Amino acid sequence: MTLPHAATSGADPDQAFRAGLRQFLAEHHPGRRPNDPGERLAWTKAWLATLFDNGYAGPGWPREFGGMDLSFAQQVIYHEEVARARVPGPPGTGVGIAAPTIIRYGTREQKQRWLAPMLRGDKVWAQGYSEPEAGSDLPSLRTTARRDGAEYIVSGQKIWTSHAADADVFFTLVRTGTQESRQRGITYLVIDAHAPGVQVRPLRDLTGGHQFAEVFFDDVRVPVGNRIGEENDGWRLARTSLGHERTAGAMSQAEMYRRVLTELEELARERGLLADPLVRDQFVDLEIRVGIIRYKAQAAIGDILAKGEAGPVSSISRLLITAFEQDIHEFALDLLGPVGLLGKSAPQAVQRSRWLHGFLRTRASTIGAGTREIQLNTVAEQVLGLPHEPGMPAR
Amino acid sequence: MTAGYRAEHDELRQLVRGFLREKSPGHEVRRLIEADRNRDDAVWAQMADQLGLPGIVVPTAHGGAGYGPAELGIVLAEMGRVLLVAPYFATVALAGQALATSGDEEAQERWLPGIADGSLTATLAVAEGSGSWDLGEVTVSAEPAGGHWNVSGTKLFVVDGHSADLLLVVARAPDGLGVFGVERDAPDVERAKLDTLDMTRELASVILRGAPAVRVGAGQDAMAWLSLVGDLALAALAAEQIGGAARCLELSVEYAKVREQFGRPIGSFQAIKHKCASMLLEVECGQSAVYHASVALGEGQPDASIAATLAYAYCSRAFTHAAKECIQIHGGIGYTWEHDAHLYLRRAKSSELLFGPPARQRARLAELAGI
DSSP states (O other): OOOOOOOOSOOHHHHHHHHHHHHHHHHHOOOSOOSSHHHHHHHHHHHHHHHHHTTOSOTTSOGGGTOOOOOHHHHHHHHHHHHHHTOOOOSSSIIIIIHHHHHHHOOHHHHHHHHHHHHHTSSOEEEEOOBTTBSSOGGGOOOEEEEETTEEEEEEEEEEEETGGGOSEEEEEEEOSOGGGGGGGEEEEEEETTSTTEEEEEEOOTTSSOOEEEEEEEEEEEEGGGEESSTTOHHHHHHSOOOSHHHHTHHHHHHHHHHHHHHHHHHHHHTTOTTOHHHHHHHHHHHHHHHHHHHHHHHHHHHHHHHSSOOTTTHHHHHHHHHHHHHHHHHHHHHHGGGGGOOTTSTTOSGGGHHHHHHHHGGGGGTTTSOHHHHHHHIIIIISOOOOOTTSOOO | OOOOOOHHHHHHHHHHHHHHHHHOOHHHHHHHHHTTOSOOHHHHHHHHHTTOGGGTTSOGGGTSOOOOHHHHHHHHHHHHHHTOOSTHIIIIIIIIHHHHTSOOHHHHHHHHHHHHHTSOOEEEEOOOTTOOOOGGGOOOEEEEETTEEEEEEEEEEEETTTTOSEEEEEEEETTEEEEEEEETTOSSEEEEEOOOSOTTSOEEEEEEEEEEEEEESTTSOHHHHHHHHHHHHHHHHHHHHHHHHHHHHHHHHHHHHHOEETTEEGGGSHHHHHHHHHHHHHHHHHHHHHHHHHHHHHTTOTTHHHHHHHHHHHHHHHHHHHHHHHHHHHGGGGGSSSSTHHHHHHHHHHHHHTTSOHHHHHHHHHHHTTO
């Protein structure tokens, strides 16, 4: 009297799909990543076009927009194989964030106009949500869109926009209602990055690099046809669950962290540091966490396969991952001692200073896309049902 | 890839939860503690007769349900939630799983039907003076004596060892480590309850002075078998721990919603919210770790040892953390004898140390992971 085993992937069509994809990736692999940013972008776009033109782009997307419309199980396989092949992913955040919203809420014309060029890499999309005065408190955003006939006239400033310099399109949240209307007066608007009045100013971050930019809109004219959903309904669209596509990639992401930890263990072994019981204990801590990141990815995928939906606490994975990213890089620096402080141009630097760069870069992990503190609030209120902070505006 | 969900598991969880809600409320736990009992006989009989819980991992051929570590984990998590006072962990998770994996048909036929029908309680005695479950530290010895064996030495920290009908004693025989069954009426056995932190789980010392015993699993590679039994025990205890942690979180959240200070529920303060959300994170992670470990053990996956050790290391910390936070969030009331918070803290800390110092568990994980 044993319970039947739940369905797992691994049936024959899935194996055949995996083999075919693996072969394709091996035969068409784009080779080494160029160091020059301009060359790298062209290289990435060429690879995306190769995928698209051969029917290997958009695993979860509908076929009519150039996607593959795979089952969820095969989407998982897709992400595993793509991660294994170490090929570039799409530039910008359009494919991950804007596209599911367009697929769900866009008009037929919008889908035809935007989706395929985004997926093929012909157009790079970047997100314009945050503003200087609207970070964690995003509903207080101030970039205005004033209706003028068949156009909106957009004025204001966005900040922390990643990939802005490469962007052809910004998908933004703008204010169409009064300031007091907060989230009830926000509209989802797609803005041509090359339109008159759009100015991108790279922002130097604490790593010394230019991962983000400020984007200024000065009376930019945007056709009403670029609005997704109804006017003043943008907040709901932006907050709607973006489907399961990202969960499908959770496993390959977990495997990536597994690999990073193994690489750090190898480094510690080479440098003779593993005999120290304190060092070993810290590695055990990371081993436990990387194991649990994998279990949570498996559980999220399993839930979707079995029940058709992710559990209510899927946001927990992000809390785990962001803390892990920060801690592993800092631990690596501690292991290396003063050598860990060397920048990549120093000849004595270890592994081109990847751990130092990671230590700095991952400060953003617990800030971007909602600070850790706000996420904990959200979990406490939405999952545990704890009372709302009285001093805060209603959701 | 392992799927994370089975509808049958939800049914089992609800069944056991409903039963324990009725049979093991807080005042019942208190009553048994005050009476210095390790079970309520009627509840134990109902667990066997109505739900078949003691037989959950007993093969069907021996009168059990034939389930595995995953289902046992679900039952133990529910028992951990309510701090059930019963010799279930000892009888089922320790002795029951040891017998079920022993490959010893004779021993199984002799004892497993009694475990399954609730008439026999049992335990596994491994630790000695240091409290460690490291098999290398076993000094209790077994000598062949005609058709049986004589076992001598002292076992400590034996879970429910004072009352168990059957003691499975790990001892050193002339041909290496082995397991020896000492029954209730055997002479030359001296058992005593230990005064210990967790009042909801009895620990005992067992002094054996040439006590007559039956060898169990003689044909087995004892080290491999006992390692597996150890891993099964770790996963089972981790399951129980995460059930306790989940209950600590619930108690904290319930209280934070109703307790008002400064004119508002304390749960509206971020400091309390973040504590609760962090506990939830740990409970969720612990549940995933337990699930993965029990499935890996049930399917005999190569990473089962790592998964079990990982789950226990994680859930140990998670439960102790949750129990401490539960007291902190309750403030003064949480420091009183009457509030259940300290019962959870006692169970949590005791479970964390039950198989030896946590640092040793973590060192073992480092070895298993090849660090």
